[in-house]
Amino acid sequence: xxxxxxxxxxxxxxxxxxxxxxxxxxxxxxxxxxxxxxxxxxxxxxxxxxxxxxxxxxxxxxxxxxxxxxxxxxxxxxxxxxxxxxxxxxxxxxxxxxxxxxxxxxxxxxxxxxxxxxxxxxxxxxxxxxxxxxxxxxxxxxxxxxxxxxxxxxxxxxxxxxxxxxxxxxxxxxxxxxxxxxxxxxxxxx
Amino acid sequence: xxxxxxxxxxxxxxxxxxxxxxxxxxxxxxxxxxxxxxxxxxxxxxxxxxxxxxxxxxxxxxxxxxxxxxxxxxxxxxxxxxxxxxxxxxxxxxxxxxxxxxxxxxxxxxxxxxxxxxxxxxxxxxxxxxxxxxxxxxxxxxxxxxxxxxxxxxxxxxxxxxxxxxxxxxxxxxxxxxxxxxxxxxxxxxxxxxxxxxxxxxxxxxxxxxxxxxxxxxxxxxxxxxxxxxxxxxxxxxx
Numbered sequence: 001x002x003x004x005x006x007x008x009x010x011x012x013x014x015x016x017x018x019x020x021x022x023x024x025x026x027x028x029x030x031x032x033x034x035x036x037x038x039x040x041x042x043x044x045x046x047x048x049x050x051x052x053x054x055x056x057x058x059x060x061x062x063x064x065x066x067x068x069x070x071x072x073x074x075x076x077x078x079x080x081x082x083x084x085x086x087x088x089x090x091x092x093x094x095x096x097x098x099x100x101x102x103x104x105x106x107x108x109x110x111x112x113x114x115x116x117x118x119x120x121x122x123x124x125x126x127x128x129x130x131x132x133x134x135x136x137x138x139x140x141x142x143x144x145x146x147x148x149x150x151x152x153x154x155x156x157x158x159x160x161x162x163x164x165x166x167x168x169x170x171x172x173x174x175x176x177x178x179x180x181x182x183x184x185x186x187x188x189x190x
Numbered sequence: 191x192x193x194x195x196x197x198x199x200x201x202x203x204x205x206x207x208x209x210x211x212x213x214x215x216x217x218x219x220x221x222x223x224x225x226x227x228x229x230x231x232x233x234x235x236x237x238x239x240x241x242x243x244x245x246x247x248x249x250x251x252x253x254x255x256x257x258x259x260x261x262x263x264x265x266x267x268x269x270x271x272x273x274x275x276x277x278x279x280x281x282x283x284x285x286x287x288x289x290x291x292x293x294x295x296x297x298x299x300x301x302x303x304x305x306x307x308x309x310x311x312x313x314x315x316x317x318x319x320x321x322x323x324x325x326x327x328x329x330x331x332x333x334x335x336x337x338x339x340x341x342x343x344x345x346x347x348x349x350x351x352x353x354x355x356x357x358x359x360x361x362x363x364x365x366x367x368x369x370x371x372x373x374x375x376x377x378x379x380x381x382x383x384x385x386x387x388x389x390x391x392x393x394x395x396x397x398x399x400x401x402x403x404x405x406x407x408x409x410x411x412x413x414x415x416x417x418x419x420x421x422x423x424x425x426x427x428x429x
């Protein structure tokens with residue numbers, strides 16, 4: 001039995017890291033380079049709308065820049081800000097999101113087309129994954145997506161206001177619920 | 191005592207500390223049931239990652255928001271609100287020389303200024319940091335570059351079980367920059383000592399302080415079997 005490497009993710013700053021030797025601008029740029037992809041990926045998977053995900057991710061970093069000082073846990077801080085913005089955006093535009101929800105399942109995936117049958121199969125898989133995600137509670141869904149976007153247990157705990165010791169339990173429960181729902185909709189995964 | 195699924199998941203996801211990993215490994219080599227559970231969780235975690243990946247769209251270009259602000263739907267409302275506040279402020283305090291007038295003028299100049307913010311100058315009253323550090327996925331070859339030689343500075347090196355490189359600084363305030371296979375440690379405000387953890391599979395390790403190479407190994411076996419445990423960062427102390 002072997003342990004797999006952790007999924008690829010950028011450098012992670014540990015507490016107490018940034019001292020007066022670096023400027024905020026440098027810290028911000030390093031954080032942006034390291035963490036924007038993960039934040040976008042999380043929001044994209046959560047919403048199914050890459051434009052909205054990009055907008056919210058950019059706005060979260062804009063607010064971090066305006067803050068002028070790095071928080072203790074920048075990655076988790078950005079997730080909290082992004083989640084709050086997403087919640088506010090959904091309240092304001094509930095009708096628009098209902099239309100988007102109908103469109104999401106028909107959006108093409110990022111991979112190039114390999115034929116109409118493969119495209120159809122992929123679209124079905126996207127729908128099944130999306131439906132399985134929607135069947136999980138909101139917090140469990142967020143924990144699952146954060147983890148698989150490269151966030152650590154500590155960052156997930158801070159972002160979702162969980163005890164760090166309960167993140168593993170949350171992920172196990174979320175994964176079980178997801179798999180159960182996915183099997184019902186799509187059959188057993190390979 | 192058999193570990194829970196949550197603990198085993200944390201193990202396969204690389205979230206446990208060195209001591210916990212060692213203890214669990216010992217148990218897993220003796221308990222087929224738990225070993226099978228861990229393997230099942232590992233496969234499930236891998237499959238989950240693959241399934242969630244079908245939802246992905248291409249990553250937009252990495253463009254820091256402060257360089258090219260483009261009005262987008264979310265920002266249009268914010269810009270409109272800001273413009274309304276600004277207009278109200280100007281109308282309320284348009285008399286030159288008043289404190290409010292000066293405050294508004296400063297905000298306008300700050301928004302339109304194209305000068306970069308000056309770096310914060312280090313201060314002697316800056317508090318010493320607790321154990322802070324950086325962790326990153328391990329490359330095949332790693333250069334750890336301290337920007338200055340440090341008399342009395344000590345770097346301890348240990349081979350860990352996780353496939354990451356971790357550097358911690360104790361008692362100082364250092365900053366880090368990460369490049370391709372390179373970790374730059376700005377120790378102009380030096381820490382008392384540093385601890386570097388490297389994975390056993392690291393192919394090549396080079397450590398420099400200032401302009402001097404203080405440690406170099408060219409093979410994975412050398413790093414694994416003969417990683418130095420303590421390196422001096424003082425000038426003129428190569429290994």
